[in-house]
Amino acid sequence: MRIGELAGRTGVAPRLIRYYEQQGLLTADRAPNGYRTYGEEHVERVTRVAGLVRAGLPTKLVKVLLDMEDAAAAREPTCPRLVAEQLAAELVGIEANIACLTRSRDTIREFLTRTEHAALLSEAAAR
Amino acid sequence: MRIGELAGRTGVAPRLIRYYEQQGLLTADRAPNGYRTYGEEHVERVTRVAGLVRAGLPTKLVKVLLDMEDAAAAREPTCPRLVAEQLAAELVGIEANIACLTRSRDTIREFLTRTEHAALLSEAAAR
């Protein structure tokens, strides 16, 4: 599939897909004519990258994370102490983010319930 | 307390505290000399604002959220259908963020465990 279709299926603009590739977050094969070509696996990858970026992680950290996931898939991942420390620090930040967002989510939910708009909740969940 | 102390206690730069105020996310009393003065309650407020912003929410949405919390504290919160719909939409986005971050968190945790750096986990949690 080419970039347009990938964009359609992920909801991520072609412009951004190219940008993420440029940042090293994505790879793409090239057709003989130079067009980028993608497989099914890229759909998830793009979705994930976009999700992390939207969640506020800098692209650089996203790269580290995803590289790590790839490395984790292989056995015997290697990880020098220093990198591990950085990751641990990031972990703290991410957990703080989760806590903050969870609280916001609960606030919105409760608010919608109290204002008689609870129907929107299931509607939203349906998506 | 003045801005410097507030910054120290929250870990948020004075520059940003002023910025958040300018964006309507914060309020501050003024001393006769023009200095901003804050109370204990501002410590939590600033922490919360900074947390949400770091989590990737635009300041504008943060404002809506916090205003909502304030309104929810009062009884009989009012909420026109249109606003409720926007909030429901935001809720979906926030939940996606939480899911994405949760997955990242698990990835890092698992990775640290597998690379014999599990000690860093409790260390991080301690903070």
Added chain:
DNA sequence: GTAAACTTTGACACTGATGTCAATGTCAAG
């Protein structure tokens, strides 16, 4: 074969969040 739709790269621009600096004012300590 021609037009319409899509792709490529690259440049420019804009926005939001922050850093930094400058000029000035205030306050506490010596």
Added chain:
DNA sequence: CTTGACATTGACATCAGTGTCAAAGTTTAC
């Protein structure tokens, strides 16, 4: 009174993420 730490506002700079446009090549549909 002077010095140093901290405040004020406002301007300017930076960076990441995106939008948009241009010029050119490719593919698809008629």
